[in-house]
Amino acid sequence: MTPELAYEGCERITWEAARNFAYGIRLLPPPKRRAMAALYAMARRIDDVGDGTWPGDRKLEELDRLHTVIEKLRAGDVEDRNDPVLVALADAAARYPIPIAALHEIVEGCEMDVRGAEYVTMEDTVRYCRLVAGSVGRLSLGVFGTRGGRRRPAGESEASRMADDLGVAFQLTNMLRDIAEDLRMGRIYLPEQVRDRFGIAPGGWTPPEQVGAMVEYVAGQASVWFDSGLALLAHLDHRSRSCTAAMAGIYRRLLQRMRAQPTLPLTERVTLPAWEKGLVAVRSIAGLQP
Secondary structure: OOHHHHHHHHHHHHHHHOOHHHHHHOOOOHHHHHHHHHHHHHHHHHHHHHHOOOOHHHHHHHHHHHHHHHHHHHOOOOOOOOOHHHHHHHHHHHHOOOOHHHHHHHHHHHHHHHHOOOOOOHHHHHHHHHHHHHHHHHHHHHHHOEOOOEOOOHHHOHHHHHHHHHHHHHHHHHHHHOHHHHHHOOOOOOOHHHHHHOOOOOOOOOOHHHHHHHHHHHHHHHHHHHHHHHHHHHHOOHHHHHHHHHHHHHHHHHHHHHHHOOOHHHOOOOOOOHHHHHHHHHHHHOOOOO
């Protein structure tokens, strides 16, 4: 399979499944857009294993195999030359200083999901956020680069820390938005200490008014992570800045909606209409703060 066909396959996956992130990715120039689509498709593949219907042992076997696939990619080897995700990602890694090893962290986060990890402290929850979302920020920074033409790996820069912080903000927002859906999958990501502090019943999300108070509290913490992570924008070129600002703007608006209606995640999935996402993208192109 040629890289061109492989990228087309990754872009189809991204436009169909990315929803919020697609609004930002589309603002990049074509080469970076294709590379980001390859990264998204790989992250999606890993997530689909963790969230799928296979028995736990089968999931862990497949996640372990993905560790091997990632190591081969780091060495410039593509396990299956007919796999569009691997072919595209290998080509992207040859073009940009993408820290491919960070994909291991996404796999590790999925392994925690499969094993039913529990989160006692906010530090435990933030560590999980760094694995599954901070890693995506650092991978993305490898594609974006930083202003001034520096091409060193993202993990060696201060910008990498900011990208990681922004990933934490995104993931905390996801956790608040998805508390009901995650519970149906047997997962509670928000820490036991915080739930106890607000008087929330063990193993669930009741009483609603106490859950709402917790949502407001965690949303406040997510806002702090956004403030730290958005310092990254000053380090990016215009198109990469627009992409990042669009994604961050959509997530910040989701967070604001939950702060205004903190019990809403108990009854519905909090979303933004397409027109509002489009408005955020336009504001981002104009250089306005998300």
